[in-house]
Amino acid sequence: MSCRGWHGFTCLENGFAAISRAIYNTMAGKCFDESDRSRDDSADSLAEIDISEVRKCGEKADARQFELLKVLGQGSFGKVFLVRKIRGRDTGHIYAMKVLKKATLKVRDRLRTKMERNILAHISHPFIVKLHYAFQTEGKLYLILDFLRGGDLFTRLSKEVMFTEEDVKFYLAELTLALEHLHSLGIVYRDLKPENILLDADGHIKVTDFGLSKESIDNEKKTYSFCGTIEYMAPEVINRRGHSCAADFWSLGVLMFEMLTGHLPFQGHDRKDTMTQILKAKLTMPQFLSPEAQSLLRALFKRNAVNRLGAGPEGIEEIKRHPFFASINFDRLLNKEISPPFKPAVTTIDSTLYFDPEFTKRTPKDSPAIPPSAAAHELFRGFSFVSPAVVDEKKEDKKIRTIPTAKTHPITDDYILKEEVGTGTFSIVRRCIMKTTKREFVVKIIKKAVCDPSEEVDILLRHGHHPHIVKLFDVYEDETHVNLVLEYCRGGEMLDRILSKKTFTEREAATSMANLANAVYYLHSNQVAHRDLKPSNIMYASSSCESDSLRIIDFGFAKQSRAENGMLMTPCYTAQFVAPEILKRQGYDRSCDVWSLGVLLYAMLSGQTPFAMGPNDPADEILKRVDEGRVTMEGKAWEDISDNAKDLVRKLLDVDASRRPTAKQILQHPWITHRNSIPATTIVNNVYNVESVKGALEQTYRALTTTSSVNLRPVNASALAKRRLTQLPKMGVCSS
Numbered sequence: 001m002s003c004r005g006w007h008g009f010t011c012l013e014n015g016f017a018a019i020s021r022a023i024y025n026t027m028a029g030k031c032f033d034e035s036d037r038s039r040d041d042s043a044d045s046l047a048e049i050d051i052s053e054v055r056k057c058g059e060k061a062d063a064r065q066f067e068l069l070k071v072l073g074q075g076s077f078g079k080v081f082l083v084r085k086i087r088g089r090d091t092g093h094i095y096a097m098k099v100l101k102k103a104t105l106k107v108r109d110r111l112r113t114k115m116e117r118n119i120l121a122h123i124s125h126p127f128i129v130k131l132h133y134a135f136q137t138e139g140k141l142y143l144i145l146d147f148l149r150g151g152d153l154f155t156r157l158s159k160e161v162m163f164t165e166e167d168v169k170f171y172l173a174e175l176t177l178a179l180e181h182l183h184s185l186g187i188v189y190r191d192l193k194p195e196n197i198l199l200d201a202d203g204h205i206k207v208t209d210f211g212l213s214k215e216s217i218d219n220e221k222k223t224y225s226f227c228g229t230i231e232y233m234a235p236e237v238i239n240r241r242g243h244s245c246a247a248d249f250w251s252l253g254v255l256m257f258e259m260l261t262g263h264l265p266f267q268g269h270d271r272k273d274t275m276t277q278i279l280k281a282k283l284t285m286p287q288f289l290s291p292e293a294q295s296l297l298r299a300l301f302k303r304n305a306v307n308r309l310g311a312g313p314e315g316i317e318e319i320k321r322h323p324f325f326a327s328i329n330f331d332r333l334l335n336k337e338i339s340p341p342f343k344p345a346v347t348t349i350d351s352t353l354y355f356d357p358e359f360t361k362r363t364p365k366d367s368p369a370i371p372p373s374a375a376a377h378e379l380f381r382g383f384s385f386v387s388p389a390v391v392d393e394k395k396e397d398k399k400i401r402t403i404p405t406a407k408t409h410p411i412t413d414d415y416i417l418k419e420e421v422g423t424g425t426f427s428i429v430r431r432c433i434m435k436t437t438k439r440e441f442v443v444k445i446i447k448k449a450v451c452d453p454s455e456e457v458d459i460l461l462r463h464g465h466h467p468h469i470v471k472l473f474d475v476y477e478d479e480t481h482v483n484l485v486l487e488y489c490r491g492g493e494m495l496d497r498i499l500s501k502k503t504f505t506e507r508e509a510a511t512s513m514a515n516l517a518n519a520v521y522y523l524h525s526n527q528v529a530h531r532d533l534k535p536s537n538i539m540y541a542s543s544s545c546e547s548d549s550l551r552i553i554d555f556g557f558a559k560q561s562r563a564e565n566g567m568l569m570t571p572c573y574t575a576q577f578v579a580p581e582i583l584k585r586q587g588y589d590r591s592c593d594v595w596s597l598g599v600l601l602y603a604m605l606s607g608q609t610p611f612a613m614g615p616n617d618p619a620d621e622i623l624k625r626v627d628e629g630r631v632t633m634e635g636k637a638w639e640d641i642s643d644n645a646k647d648l649v650r651k652l653l654d655v656d657a658s659r660r661p662t663a664k665q666i667l668q669h670p671w672i673t674h675r676n677s678i679p680a681t682t683i684v685n686n687v688y689n690v691e692s693v694k695g696a697l698e699q700t701y702r703a704l705t706t707t708s709s710v711n712l713r714p715v716n717a718s719a720l721a722k723r724r725l726t727q728l729p730k731m732g733v734c735s736s
Helices: 016-028 110-117 153-160 165-184 246-261 271-280 291-300 330-334 454-463 494-500 506-525 591-606 619-628 643-652 663-667 690-705 719-727
Strands: 066-075 078-085 094-101 131-136 140-145 197-199 205-207 415-423 427-434 440-447 472-477 481-487 538-540 550-552
Touching: 066 094, 153 197, 165 205, 165 246, 165 330, 246 291, 415 440, 454 472, 454 481, 494 506, 494 538, 494 591, 506 550, 506 591, 506 643, 506 663, 591 643, 591 663
Parallel strands: none
Antiparallel strands: 066 078, 078 094, 094 140, 131 140, 197 205, 415 427, 427 440, 440 481, 472 481, 538 550
8 A cells, every 4th residue: 555545535624533542543443334244344454544634724733833832642553742823824833743654554444434434524513522634745644633631531430529500400401412412413423421522721621532423313314333432332233233323322321420420330350341231130210410410310321222222213302301300401511601610720731630641751753663564453543632631551560640830840849848846647848948049838748649639739729829728839749759849837826816815805816717718709709619717827038927918828638629619528527617418428518618617717706616615625525516506695795896707607607507607697797897996895805725725626626536437448449440440451441
């Protein structure tokens, strides 16, 4: 086969997906239609692949028009680069450039390959990935694609384990619109799974990998392929009696179930057992799901495809009208007028935060390729070019990195480490000095074996610009530790300073609470709960200890929740600052931060803690007070405290989370809004005893930690993570 044979391959606007998918699947297995069995499939049977250019706005492109920035992925087929256009109408635009070596491509089935590269001939849709250019040289094929900075849904699901229903509703709704467009063109997708759903910089989805798709399918016709990923296959695909677009709706149900529960609905000990379950097993519906979610799942999991929701004469409109999507305006969603529940932490247009540093740290170089020859038999079946897990193979002893953007050289190359200034549950904090500027910082040294700091880094990168949130300046990582270089809060802990201060006033307390509530309101507005607002995590940045220099630190327990109600599912709390609903194991939301602000305010105003009077209080009594919400504001310490201040304390410490004010409502409370009119009278401080207060807090901590607790296992011990580990090399399954 000569190089001339490549000139007619019509790689249409989104045709990259078929080729892209084809490359990866060679690593995993092969896929072709049962109807193709009669064709010559011998290893020596080669067919020519024609390729013609794809031009954007009629403009011809070549490799010289693209500046190589980083390597995003690499395999024996070639490489994927992050590139910048340096000539033409779209100069400066960032793309992903996939470079395929022709000599490594083997043609097993000419007709199927042509079908795959035509699958997206005329598709332009906001939720489907786009190819911008395709061109070639003698030895290579170049595909210029959307660069999607947010990674894939699989990565997020693996990290979160399960999503809220509001999250799932959003992603399913966008997927439904993408499937609606494909089905309207007679295309059945056939490989719907989290790995094939990408996220753009704003958090909207993009469907990719169309190598297993089938075109020219309408309501009257079927295809007979055994193709896809086993766990997501519809029963009619497994029994090979023919399937249509309705097969995608079964897969949609599998994806919905997985996102809501963290588990697959049908998963056996092996491939055969999984297929048997799909065909025969009774599905147990989790009762924590809403009635609407359960109803939609039951409607999608109809083994008879004719009865499946979406298979009727109105097609996918049946799904869109289901009560589960009652709150979704699909027209606004299609126009991207609805904000996604999760926005990736990407700060620049060329950010590679969600890409494997195994590749991004390499020097980008497009090396020469040998011309294709008739002896070149290997047909690569591509990989998802934007997946954070884009790797050719994973070695068992490879260290898993937790922070993709972390610097890998020793922190001591840039900083001089000084004395220890703090300790935490999973870390120690040391003062450090930057060698070049002599500026002082602190470095939080976290053991990777006991804590994954990726969420903390993600939150600080995105929200550290707030004036009352500690700032993250640098991240370093080695085999055992992650080092976070942070703003140095030289003023020390807030409670230490307040309780030892001789002239602390109620007005100062109101100003301090206003600043803290402002920071918490900002976090909550961005769907972040701190979850550990204890005194040691609130510090002064300046040695003068002005309230304007207050900083909330230590986001190790912080969580970016997604649903509108912000419910968080991980029971994580600290000592005295635990809310009653956590003790009752009912889950908790951002109101727990409000509860902690109440405890802090109580201590600021009285020099006492609300639930433990001293270090010798019985544990059972402390827990009973916390659970019942018994708060007293009597005695000398409270005599001169205003009624407005007491009113706010009572509301913040309300045992019923639904009655607690939000952070925004705290800022609107009269004690806060009228703080400048509060008399600058010194709070009675003869009851202040720092050691006594700290002893009471410590006793509360001991009391809480002796209660029966939920034993949490690492995320990688979950069923989802185990399945991913066992199936990582097997992205798609096809049978001959």
